[in-house]
Amino acid sequence: MSQIFDRRRHPVRADLAAIDYEGRADAARFVEGEVFQVTAARLALRPEPRLDRSIDTEALCGEWVTVYEQTPEGWAWGQLDTDGYVGWLSSDGLGPVKAATHRVRALRTYRYPGPDLKFPPLGLLSMGSRVTVTGETVTRGLTYAILSDGSAVVAKHLVPAEHCTEDWVAVAEEFLGTPYLWGGRSSLGLDCSALIQLAAQTGGIDIPRDSDMQEAEAGEEISHDDPSSLHRGDLLFWKGHVGVITGPNTLLHANGHTMTVAYERLDQAIARIAATEWGEVTKARRLSRDKAD
Template sequence: MNFRIGSKSILIIPLVIIVGLFHSCRSADENTALIKNLEGAMDSIKTAFVPDRRVQIFDFNIPADGTRITGRSSNQEAYERVHLLSKKYPELDLDSFEFVQPIDQALINVSVGNMRSNPKHSAELATQILMGQEVTVWDKKGSWYYIQSPDNYLAWIDAGALVFPGKSELETYHQAEKTMYRNDFGFCYEEANTESPVVSDLVAGNVLRVTGRQTPFVKVKLPDGREGYVPDDELRLLKDIAQASLPDWPQIKKTAYQFMGRPYLWGGTSGRGVDCSGFTKMVYYLNGMQLPRDASQQVHSGIDVPLDDDLSQLQPGDFLFFGERRENGKGDRITHVGIYLGDGKMIHSSERVQVQSLRPGDPDYVAHRRNTLLSARRLILDDSLAQGVELLKNKPEYGF
């Protein structure tokens, strides 16, 4: 580009060309080393501030020329640390690395919402979420939304499972009297009789607004405003759950056995099917408590219980964790969880929800489980909850 000042012609070189020339001066080895250093720095930031990408956002990309870092994070500290890289690499373009915030709040509008690893129906089932639960919306691609469940899990869900009530309507929802469906499966009917048309199917854990009563039915409103009737004996008011004392072992055991024979489903956390941690999570959820979603997260809840050969330190209700013992200082890889029943037996979801033994000689002994038992945790301590377990009444996202 030429400009004439008086009798002289001056060549103006665009900044982008200068930057390009600067980077082109690097040898291939220098460029490779730079990208490796940048990737290492980003990985260090991720490890320090977003160690679990299942519950926080941290995505980045470094192009082959090493001129910029693109991406996003929902963690403010991680975002700030990324931008501090400009002090060490002043030529690095960081304008496209963004701090992201939620774009909306929504309610689950179907009995079971399937959250997937990618925005398409053929993607892996990451987890499930139940009707009446509130989610945080982070992103949208086509007809899919990137949401965060009340237990902080991030995944994609199709638009048909959501309703967007708006701020004022959501506040009304928070204050309304609500009830939880308690049976394994059931229906909401148009009229106060079971012969009338179905408004929606229901599963244990669904939350509905109460709008009236017509004994022996309760009139309810679904998140999108549809109304219908559900038998009263299949429901329990959320205020009764919130006011109840902590469940004892017999109650937890009863809930666990409610799932007996239910099929194993990777990502399942509902009556439709459960994986190992989806099973333990649902047992606690139906008793008014929240656990982290996955076994590798649940293992950090509660207090440690020593393991010996005869399992003598365990109590019924303790969580048992299984997996791979790692060496060289690396953390154990947790892949499975079950609930201890006593007498060497546990109930867990493996092929189906079933009871099996960890004691050699028992007819239902499972050697590979005994050989991969890594740790045990106690989540309920007398009349208090251990760290990592929360009461649903303190989590309005569940409808309380």
């Protein structure tokens, strides 16, 4: 078998692969996976089971992951249900599967041990995190959603799991000023393609995780010969980078130049990036719910 599998998208290794790849891939053994849920606020996925390796992406609380191997050292190798990303993550951040009823829609929200903002918080949940709400209660006029583990979050920070926003670009703009983090996928820090993926998901548009995948598959290709003709919501790609058009001559992107999510004049961004290793614009694409992924 000569097919080459992208390690980021296919649970295939020389020594182990998912059972679905039997007959398609060369591996010493094929196994059934076991589905777990991410219980940590966010969980790093790495290309190897080593803490000194850069992260590829992050799994968010409530997302499901199919695990094909767990090691005595506390590592799990598996594939995210959300976008199909494959990698190594900490077994300590995984637990039993529960069906999500809601998603975090605020940039981030505190999770409390009970329904009271005066309680010391247990941590922060980022936009896109999934939770199971079992009830609601009001404390001093503020409504809290009670989660399946007994903890609580402010109810107005959540939306139903299948909720879609009309203007996903406005959601991307809410991340303005968020620190740039290579491999990050939360409102505490994220990279260029995660910004686009997380925002688009709020509009019901599922797209791949990394910029090269998005450039090849997200939405439909459009001309980028005249940047002034691009519309709000159009994606512009460079080698290893993506940003979104928010208005005339305006690009929003998580970038290593400002190390934040920032606006930049499109003409200036094109000239600046052309002078770097990333070079000229390579493609433009337009998203729609009909053209998701």
